[in-house]
Amino acid sequence: MRTKLNIAVFIPVILLLAAGAFFMTHAEMPPWSYLVSGASVLLFLIPTAIAAVRWLGRFHAAIVFLLLGVYALTIETTAVVTGFPYGHFYYSDELGFKIYGIVPWAVFFAWTPLLLAAYVCARTIFRSAALRVAAIAVLVTAFDMVLDPGAVKAGFWTFEESGEYYGVPVSNFVGWILSGAVGALILELVFKIIRPLLPVPVQLMQSGFLTIFYWTFVAVFAGMFLPAAIGAGLTVILGLIYFRYHYSFDEMVVLVDEENRPIGTAPKLPVHTQETPLHRAFSVFLFNRKGELLLQRRAEHKKTWGGVWSNSCCGHVMLHEPVRRAAKRRLKYELGIKGVELTNVLPDYRYRAEKDGIVENEICPVLVGFADADPVINPDEVDSCDWISWEEFLKEAADPDTRFSPWAVEEARLLSESEEFNDWYEKVTS
Numbered sequence: 001m002r003t004k005l006n007i008a009v010f011i012p013v014i015l016l017l018a019a020g021a022f023f024m025t026h027a028e029m030p031p032w033s034y035l036v037s038g039a040s041v042l043l044f045l046i047p048t049a050i051a052a053v054r055w056l057g058r059f060h061a062a063i064v065f066l067l068l069g070v071y072a073l074t075i076e077t078t079a080v081v082t083g084f085p086y087g088h089f090y091y092s093d094e095l096g097f098k099i100y101g102i103v104p105w106a107v108f109f110a111w112t113p114l115l116l117a118a119y120v121c122a123r124t125i126f127r128s129a130a131l132r133v134a135a136i137a138v139l140v141t142a143f144d145m146v147l148d149p150g151a152v153k154a155g156f157w158t159f160e161e162s163g164e165y166y167g168v169p170v171s172n173f174v175g176w177i178l179s180g181a182v183g184a185l186i187l188e189l190v191f192k193i194i195r196p197l198l199p200v201p202v203q204l205m206q207s208g209f210l211t212i213f214y215w216t217f218v219a220v221f222a223g224m225f226l227p228a229a230i231g232a233g234l235t236v237i238l239g240l241i242y243f244r245y246h247y248s249f250d251e252m253v254v255l256v257d258e259e260n261r262p263i264g265t266a267p268k269l270p271v272h273t274q275e276t277p278l279h280r281a282f283s284v285f286l287f288n289r290k291g292e293l294l295l296q297r298r299a300e301h302k303k304t305w306g307g308v309w310s311n312s313c314c315g316h317v318m319l320h321e322p323v324r325r326a327a328k329r330r331l332k333y334e335l336g337i338k339g340v341e342l343t344n345v346l347p348d349y350r351y352r353a354e355k356d357g358i359v360e361n362e363i364c365p366v367l368v369g370f371a372d373a374d375p376v377i378n379p380d381e382v383d384s385c386d387w388i389s390w391e392e393f394l395k396e397a398a399d400p401d402t403r404f405s406p407w408a409v410e411e412a413r414l415l416s417e418s419e420e421f422n423d424w425y426e427k428v429t430s
Contacts (some may be wrong), residue, residue: 022216050205072111085175117208150218336376
């Protein structure tokens with residue numbers, strides 16, 4: 001069963017972060033600690049990078065990360081060289097190799113997750129772009145009020161003049177408001193150009209959340225009360241926003257025009273009505289060495305065709321997801337079947353069907369594959385499974401009173417008429 005948060009993963013991660021914070025504040029760092037610091041920056045980045053790719057696609061996600069990374073390096077280099085906008089400071093060697101001996105390479109990856117976390121928060125609350133820019137500037141500054149004291153204490157960077165806030169000068173936070181506002185403007189401009197078809201996913205906050213959580217515990221173990229309190233408040237706010245506005249990427253169907261070009265997205269269940277718009281899907285037929293087809297009886301509680309026998313697996317394609325990857329994802333989720341090599345035999349198949357006032361209206365490529373293993377069904381999706389000979393299935397499907405779903409019937413007929421499928425079937429069953 002899917003959950004909004006995988007507790008089995010989340011709890012060990014936060015315990016590991018808390019342990020790391022403890023050792024960072026209580027143990028002497030070895031000479032090779034810069035390797036750990038650099039690797040940690042990349043590890044923190046992963047959750048947000050994955051979410052960005054699912055939201056924007058690889059190309060646009062890369063553009064966003066490249067722009068923000070270059071901006072971060074530029075503003076940090078300017079600050080180290082000139083003192084603007086943060087005040088005069090310099091980096092130690094604890095974060096690894098420094099570009100031109102000035103700014104560590106890790107800065108390219110470290111700033112973006114914080115800005116995106118602030119952007120998600122602002123986007124879920126404010127409709128006005130001006131208010132979002134202001135909110136993002138304030139939020140990233142609040143993030144830095146948690147992070148900077150611990151980083152200064154750890155020796156990652158040092159200000160020439162010690163400030164009033166745990167050694168950090170006020171000029172630093174003024175600089176963060178300015179740089180945060182400029183970063184927010186960059187995001188607003190980029191997303192206005194890209195125009196993402198999916199709502200802003202709160203999964204973009206995950207890396208920022210983990211970063212703030214870690215530095216909050218650094219502040220706790222270092223005895224810095226105010227950064228710890230601010231960090232605790234921020235983690236609660238981020239957590240509440242996450243659970244309030246979370247959606248799963250695979251629960252959003254991709255709406256398309258007559259040429260199969262994406263024009264929007266919509267939640268899977270509400271969009272299926274008497275006037276379901278055209279959207280992307282797929283259908284899978286799995287066979288074993290005997291030439292038998294794997295059938296599934298759809299779970300009774302499913303909104304569309306609940307309790308009806310159909311082909312091996314059906315599902316919807318996520319935005320920016322190849323059809324084969326979507327099919328493999330769904331085979332694993334519904335039937336516990338992995339590693340199937342799939343062939344897209346009917347890439348342009350399309351159908352419309354209605355039952356109990358609910359319409360399916362899909363561009364639905366039909367894929368075939370070989371699997372001898374018995375399925376391990378997910379009861380949330382499937383009631384039962386059975387193997388049936390291909391000849392018997394075709395005979396039953398041709399019966400006007402067939403028990404099979406209308407798309408399975410039509411797809412089977414088209415497959416039986418396909419030379420490509422018949423050649424493939426002969427090879428896998430011979």
